Amino acid sequence: MKYKHSKPTRKVTSVKRTLSFLWIRRLSLITLFFTGACGLIYEVTWHRYLANLVGSESRASALILAVFLGGLAIGYEIFGRLSTNRSPRALIKMMGWLEIGIGVWAIVFPSLYDMTWTQVASGAGFTRLGLVSDAFLAVELILVPTVLMGGTLPLLTQAFSLDLQGSTRVHALIYSMNTLGAFLGCLAAGFILIPQLGLPLTLLTTSFVNLIAG
Numbered sequence: 001m002k003y004k005h006s007k008p009t010r011k012v013t014s015v016k017r018t019l020s021f022l023w024i025r026r027l028s029l030i031t032l033f034f035t036g037a038c039g040l041i042y043e044v045t046w047h048r049y050l051a052n053l054v055g056s057e058s059r060a061s062a063l064i065l066a067v068f069l070g071g072l073a074i075g076y077e078i079f080g081r082l083s084t085n086r087s088p089r090a091l092i093k094m095m096g097w098l099e100i101g102i103g104v105w106a107i108v109f110p111s112l113y114d115m116t117w118t119q120v121a122s123g124a125g126f127t128r129l130g131l132v133s134d135a136f137l138a139v140e141l142i143l144v145p146t147v148l149m150g151g152t153l154p155l156l157t158q159a160f161s162l163d164l165q166g167s168t169r170v171h172a173l174i175y176s177m178n179t180l181g182a183f184l185g186c187l188a189a190g191f192i193l194i195p196q197l198g199l200p201l202t203l204l205t206t207s208f209v210n211l212i213a214g
Helices: 002-054 058-081 088-121 133-148 152-160 164-197 200-214
Strands: none
Touching: 002 058, 002 088, 002 133, 002 152, 002 200, 058 088, 058 133, 058 152, 088 133, 088 152, 088 200, 133 152, 133 200, 152 164, 164 200
């Protein structure tokens, strides 16, 4: 009797694991949509903050955007390498910690900015800084969270790809959900959140999404 029931039991267990996997993947895609929105809300908000330090002309805007995109690229490379030879469970758990890290950074960002502002303003009455100094300020304030943001896509792609052939489809699905969220987040930040809440409260409100996602 024991051997007769062993195969059906294994089959039921396999079905349960498959359903659980699909449920977690769908939940993660929904989560990725909202965290993608958070990413662009942060980008717009940080740009407003940094404009007070490095200026708001096209040169300064290009510098801020370069640091933001550079951080995403670095995170993609680092966590893309870390995602190899790890179980889906470990990868999803790692992504959760990344989201928590992003949320925590958003909470403390206004304090970090105030400290940076005090240091800059105390030197020569806040004179205009050079390109190297401007780049250092942008890196100091936004590089860490953007590296964490860049790590989410490769982690989920590796976690939910059952084989090499299906990885392209999974990556396209993950990237599209993240980009759609980023599109709406950019609009929400510029037209709703910042005008209604201001910069610090926008960061605080958005950080809760990352913490809940984590």
